[in-house]
Amino acid sequence: MIRFLLFLVLISNQALGQTSDQHAIESIKRNGGLVLPSPGGDNQWEVQFQLRGRNLSDAGLADIAKLKNIIELNLRDTKITSDGLIHLKELNKLTRLHLERTNVDDKGIAYLKDLTKLQYLNLYKTRITDKALEHLTELKNLRQLYIWQTDVTDIGIAYLKKRLPSLTIIKGIDLSTVIPIKKKEPKPEHDLKWLPNGGNEKPPEKSVTGEFTIIRFINKRNKAVKLFWIDYSGKPKFYGMINSESERRQNTYEDAVWMITNEQEMPLGYFVTGRDFARAIIPK
């Protein structure tokens, strides 16, 4: 009940004062914009064009500016130019303004000089130069300014910093200094040692779990062989046949013991895996 009453009160408030706002909001929506109530306070708005409203042009900006209580405005990636920014002059409650990735240049920034509530101004990848910064010197509340990928120089930055000491200017990195990671040459595949059954060098009694690796078993015999994995308790586990002159790609782990037998399951020899990918050649 209380909620319902509250709702009625809100509705009637809206109906009384804000028909002109409603027109502006409808126009914003027609242009693909999004109007959100700002958490900052009653009847304050956040307006976004960067997702669905990228076709917004200077003409559309005139309609937006009729909504006076815009606190945040995002025009990223839209088709606006400096000429359109004249309409923003009236939006003197703006605290955050996104103009990044538009064709805005120094001329347009002049229209922002009286938006003294601005705290955040994003101008990255616009056409501004040091000249634009001269228009920002009176924005005493400005705390964050973004100028990556513009022609603003260190001289301009120093100039503005001197006048607005509490401003942070984010210049970004120079992309020409990014060093790509060197591609590692693939290590040449080495061959696992063949330990013939009954030979001098004995394989371990069982496998131990370790890093993942891949082994290519290549059968050079003129007969098929059987492949067994010696498990963690020392028992052989059959994995498959490898025909004469053919190969099998096997996922395994380092320190695994693999046994090769003839078709009658008489052991012929063993391989012990290492960490690296390797070939295991079953000799003639």
Next chain:
Amino acid sequence: MFSLKHTRRNFLRSSVGLAGLTLPTFFKAQAVSTPKRRKAKACIVIYTWGGMSHYESFDPKPEAPVDIRGEFKSINTATPGIQFSEHIPLLAKHSNKLAIVRSVHHSNGAHSGAVYLNLTGHQPEGQIKAKGRKNWPSITSVISHFHRPLAGIPNAIRMPYSMYDNGRQMAGESAGWLGAKHDPILMRTPAGEPYGGVNRYDDPALNLKLNIDRQRISERLNLLEQLDHSLGQRLGNSTAYEKLDHYRQMAADMLLGSPVREAYDLEKEDHRIRNMYGNHIGGQSLLLARRLVEAGVPVVQAVCSAGDLAGGGGDNWDTHRNHFPKMKNRLLPVFDRAVSALLTDLEMRGMLDETLVVFLTDFGRTPKVNANGGRDHHPGVYSLAFAGGGISGGQVYGASDKKGIEPSSGDCTPADIHATVFKAMGINPNAELHDQLDRPYRICDGKPLPIV
């Protein structure tokens, strides 16, 4: 699983309380409960699957005996008094953006329970299954419930793999009782050298084929709509049908040119930016995360590790063997480069103050290095970190003791970490959500850490 008793008690308490309020005090209460603070608009969850060692990352112990402090040295960061491990030198330069938490702890020594706890903020009860609808929802699902995207944009995306341990898929990555609509969509990062090790590809992942011609998609959709019409009549409004329809519509929206499709095409990114993140699926995933956030996706999770632990093999943080070479050569360089690139990129685009980045992992690693040169599971204390989204950087919350065994101050739990995330995202940690049967659950039992 759901604590009816608890919620009912809360419910009774609050409704009795409400009855005693007069209208003016009700208004006052309302005014107090709507904070004027700015909130983050998007969240990127970076999950180091397997359990990242706190010693070799954010909480080195240079004073401890060598069998505990390990092989690595510690280095100074950009913030006086904060030291990191020597193998995250790039991240050390970003310490002014990071709030490190060195005192998280819990008691789940197994991956399954630890992942569930760190992703949902709730203790696992009984048998938890990856696709269980009784599970608590993942933090990504809860965030997207409160931060709804525009139509045609997914609620939440996770990439590049699901987490598996020896073939068993972990619970905690899905929406659980919030319902399939809120499941984050698994997306395969379309570029970058994959992590070494086993990755399971049997989970349905979304690959946006970028070369399908739109005319053909439209034609197929028309056909589908005709089919749907008759099918819909036959099936009525069954939930299964609705669910199917939801995904089909979303997939179609994405294919037919939502900003998400554009974001997915990493070829459109400046090659130097791609190089900055590193040509590795870890780096490219975080680049994709930034692009998705730009495209309006409210929450993205990137798993920084191979999909399957499979007994300790491959590139994951479950370093029971060869801990030091693996950390130094395979894991930390990717993590260091990719995460640093993300922070740089978000900052210079002016996105960092509205994008919360949170680092999660299973648990820390044991103080003593074992006989295989590894460190085992250690939920007794571990480190996590936050950046952006209104978090004050250049600070450390809490501490572990001299040997890194347990918290010595500011001890906190995964639930507190979740409460902190919710607060930064403008979500009341005590908010209630309802499951498919309309039963109420309080989303979080933790308290926000004083770092927001």
